[in-house]
Each structure stands twice: as structure tokens, then as C-alpha cells.
Amino acid sequence: MNETTVGGMKFVLDLSQPLYEQVLAQVRSSIAKGEIALGEKIPSVREMAQGLKINPNTVMRAYQELERDQLTETRRGQGTFITTDSEKVRTIRYRLAEEAVDEFLAKLGSLGFTASEVAAILRSKGGEAR
Amino acid sequence: MNETTVGGMKFVLDLSQPLYEQVLAQVRSSIAKGEIALGEKIPSVREMAQGLKINPNTVMRAYQELERDQLTETRRGQGTFITTDSEKVRTIRYRLAEEAVDEFLAKLGSLGFTASEVAAILRSKGGEAR
DNA sequence: TAAGTGTATTATATCACTTAATACACATAG
DNA sequence: CTATGTGTATTAAGTGATATAATACACTTA
Known part of the structure; x- marks a missing residue:
């Protein structure tokens, strides 16, 4: 690396x-x-x-x-x-997270996965995000 | 569109x-x-x-x-x-899903979200993937 | 005044992507 | 056999985003 x-x-x-x-x-x-x-x-x-x-x-x-x-x-x-404004950081952080979620759900949706299937897959790998 | x-x-x-x-x-x-x-x-x-x-x-x-x-x-x-091989389709479908999940978790991880936070966000939007 | 900031400009190079125009190998309908 | 429609390959050219290079200017501070 x-x-x-x-x-x-x-x-x-x-x-x-x-x-x-x-x-x-x-x-x-x-x-x-x-x-x-x-x-x-x-x-x-x-x-x-x-x-x-x-x-x-x-x-x-x-x-x-x-x-x-x-x-x-x-x-x-x-x-x-x-910035010294912690609210700004929070806002951007959640905005980026939401964008990532939307993109993710759209991608899995285009592959024909249902919400519960997505949840199941995530549960089996969820340990990776700290 | x-x-x-x-x-x-x-x-x-x-x-x-x-x-x-x-x-x-x-x-x-x-x-x-x-x-x-x-x-x-x-x-x-x-x-x-x-x-x-x-x-x-x-x-x-x-x-x-x-x-x-x-x-x-x-x-x-x-x-x-x-292809006439349904197994091929299944395989690719899950491979792509897994890639999407990994990318998604990496992105949220880089924003400092924990696994449970990710789960919470998804629960609040989960209705969108059919 | 000198050195370190952000900023702007102009030029050049490179690379991925896309288009265009042809050509060839193969399959099938007539 | 011929015509048409397939996938495939090749060569050339154009475009746009990205990155580099070199330079200059405005501002702040020691």
C-alpha cells in the first residue's frame, strides 16, 4: 500500500x-x-x-x-x-451517508433484491463497519 | 427522462x-x-x-x-x-450484490458510522428497495 | 522586506471514451 | 449460390476530463 x-x-x-x-x-x-x-x-x-x-x-x-x-x-x-461549526460537519456527514444509502439501495434494487434480502445480506457482513 | x-x-x-x-x-x-x-x-x-x-x-x-x-x-x-444456466445468473447477481455491499460499508465506514448506525439509517429508508 | 499563504492563468500532455468507416467470418433464408 | 443479417476486428479521428508545469498576483505575518 x-x-x-x-x-x-x-x-x-x-x-x-x-x-x-x-x-x-x-x-x-x-x-x-x-x-x-x-x-x-x-x-x-x-x-x-x-x-x-x-x-x-x-x-x-x-x-x-x-x-x-x-x-x-x-x-x-x-x-x-x-470549520469550527460542528453542525456543518454533522450535516455534511449525514448528507454523504444518505447519498451512499440511496445509491446502494438503487443498485441492489436494479439487481432485483428486496428490502428484506438487503437486510439479510447486511446482517451477514455487518461486523465490518466500525 | x-x-x-x-x-x-x-x-x-x-x-x-x-x-x-x-x-x-x-x-x-x-x-x-x-x-x-x-x-x-x-x-x-x-x-x-x-x-x-x-x-x-x-x-x-x-x-x-x-x-x-x-x-x-x-x-x-x-x-x-x-444464458440458459440459471445458476450463472444467481452467481453473478450475488457477486454484484456483495461488491455493492462492501463498497457501501467502506464508504460509510470512512465517514465514521458504526454498523448499528448504518442499520438504523437503512431501517428508516428500507422501504425503497422492492 | 522576505517568506509563506490562497488563487488565477496559460499551455501542454495523457488517457478513456466515443464515433466513423471498413472489412472479414459465419449462419440462414431465398 | 446469393443476399442479408449476425458477431468481430482494425484503423483513424475527435472530445473531454484529468494532471502537470510554469508563472504571476494578492494577501498576511514575522
């Missing part, structure tokens, strides 16, 4: 997905899990780019999407900071 | 995903749900391409993946037919 740590956050990047989406998802995950404190500064665009060995523009793209979701606030000349 | 019907199967294509994947998924869905009978012939590559207004090569790509999964058998000069 090609694992890198930048600013206290772990990153695993591959080529199966756009890099900016992976960076976005993994920073967001750190925020959602509370692995990074509210109000805390995250690495600068250039730092992150160097640490991950990718282009600053690619990091920028991820950072801008974080700000669009109001998970971060950027202060010109200072850096990018996690 | 840009809906088209070809060979008794409904198709909705958009630009959010590769066309060949959408065709693949929607034919597969028809098979999994039993909307199309085992052994039945599906539209020829050219027919399907014309009906969906896409390139024959794109349809080919979808059809070849169906055959690789052994959901179809192709007979040169005759056409493409749904």
Missing part, C-alpha cells in the same frame, strides 16, 4: 479515480471521524502537493470543494482551516 | 457515466430481474446501436463484458443469447 502521511492525515492514492477526488474524500473522512480537530489548520496547498507528490493545482481543486461544502474556511495569506 | 425501449428492455442513457457501462448495467439488470427469459435472444449489436443512437462499437463493448461474465452466449452469424 502506497501510504503517505501529511499533516497528521493518512493518504493512499491510486489511479483508479481522479486524484483530486481521493484527496477530497480522505480529508473529508478525517474531518468526519474527528481525527482532525475543529478549527485546526490543514497543510498548505504547496505542502500537501509536495507531501503527496502531486501538482498544487490538483490539491487546490480538492481544497476548493471542501470549502464549497463549508467544511473548511480559507484565509488568504494564512491557510486553510477546518 | 430520455427513455428508450429496445428489444423489450428499457434504457435511460446520460453522460454521467460511460455509455458502455450503462448499457451493460441495464441489460444485466433485465437479466437479474428475470425480465428477459433465459435462452432468449437480445437485439443485435447494430439493432441496439440504432435503437439507442450510439455507436455499434460501444454496444459491442457492453456485449463482450456480458459474455465474459457468462451471462450471455454469442453465436457467430446468429446473435447474442441470454
Whole structure:
């Protein structure tokens, strides 16, 4: 596993997905899990780019999407900071969860599984989400 | 909704995903749900391409993946037919379901949801998968 | 003033996807 | 045998998203 740590956050990047989406998802995950404190500064665009060995523009793209979701606030000349509003984090977290659920149910629905079948499958694997 | 019907199967294509994947998924869905009978012939590559207004090569790509999964058998000069082996269909159906479950649990796990939380969310929306 | 922030711009390269145009091998109806 | 309809292969071209590179500018702080 090609694992890198930048600013206290772990990153695993591959080529199966756009890099900016992976960076976005993994920073967001750190925020959602509370692995990074509210109000805390995250690495600068250039730092992150160097640490991950990718282009600053690619990091920028991820950072801008974080700000669009109001998970971060950027202060010109200072850096990018996690929001101090815990309600924002909660909201985004549940929004993303709901999207995942909808997509999941749609996919299983298209395969002809009923709700109770889905529940049964999940019960047999449910131990995996901590 | 840009809906088209070809060979008794409904198709909705958009630009959010590769066309060949959408065709693949929607034919597969028809098979999994039993909307199309085992052994039945599906539209020829050219027919399907014309009906969906896409390139024959794109349809080919979808059809070849169906055959690789052994959901179809192709007979040169005759056409493409749904497998007569119901066990094959069952197998693929569960494989796809399992993949979807794993992906889903991984995603919610990365958002810091526990198994019981996932179960709770699903219970509140479970009515949607038939 | 210098160094470190976010941000914008322009250019280039690469890759997946899609289309287009042909051509070939095979099966079947006439 | 011929015509038509199958799957299949090949080559070429175009498009769009992604990523990199190089540079510049506005702002903050030590």
C-alpha cells in the first residue's frame, strides 16, 4: 500500500479515480471521524502537493470543494482551516451517508433484491463497519 | 427522462457515466430481474446501436463484458443469447450484490458510522428497495 | 522586506471514451 | 449460390476530463 502521511492525515492514492477526488474524500473522512480537530489548520496547498507528490493545482481543486461544502474556511495569506461549526460537519456527514444509502439501495434494487434480502445480506457482513 | 425501449428492455442513457457501462448495467439488470427469459435472444449489436443512437462499437463493448461474465452466449452469424444456466445468473447477481455491499460499508465506514448506525439509517429508508 | 499563504492563468500532455468507416467470418433464408 | 443479417476486428479521428508545469498576483505575518 502506497501510504503517505501529511499533516497528521493518512493518504493512499491510486489511479483508479481522479486524484483530486481521493484527496477530497480522505480529508473529508478525517474531518468526519474527528481525527482532525475543529478549527485546526490543514497543510498548505504547496505542502500537501509536495507531501503527496502531486501538482498544487490538483490539491487546490480538492481544497476548493471542501470549502464549497463549508467544511473548511480559507484565509488568504494564512491557510486553510477546518470549520469550527460542528453542525456543518454533522450535516455534511449525514448528507454523504444518505447519498451512499440511496445509491446502494438503487443498485441492489436494479439487481432485483428486496428490502428484506438487503437486510439479510447486511446482517451477514455487518461486523465490518466500525 | 430520455427513455428508450429496445428489444423489450428499457434504457435511460446520460453522460454521467460511460455509455458502455450503462448499457451493460441495464441489460444485466433485465437479466437479474428475470425480465428477459433465459435462452432468449437480445437485439443485435447494430439493432441496439440504432435503437439507442450510439455507436455499434460501444454496444459491442457492453456485449463482450456480458459474455465474459457468462451471462450471455454469442453465436457467430446468429446473435447474442441470454444464458440458459440459471445458476450463472444467481452467481453473478450475488457477486454484484456483495461488491455493492462492501463498497457501501467502506464508504460509510470512512465517514465514521458504526454498523448499528448504518442499520438504523437503512431501517428508516428500507422501504425503497422492492 | 522576505517568506509563506490562497488563487488565477496559460499551455501542454495523457488517457478513456466515443464515433466513423471498413472489412472479414459465419449462419440462414431465398 | 446469393443476399442479408449476425458477431468481430482494425484503423483513424475527435472530445473531454484529468494532471502537470510554469508563472504571476494578492494577501498576511514575522
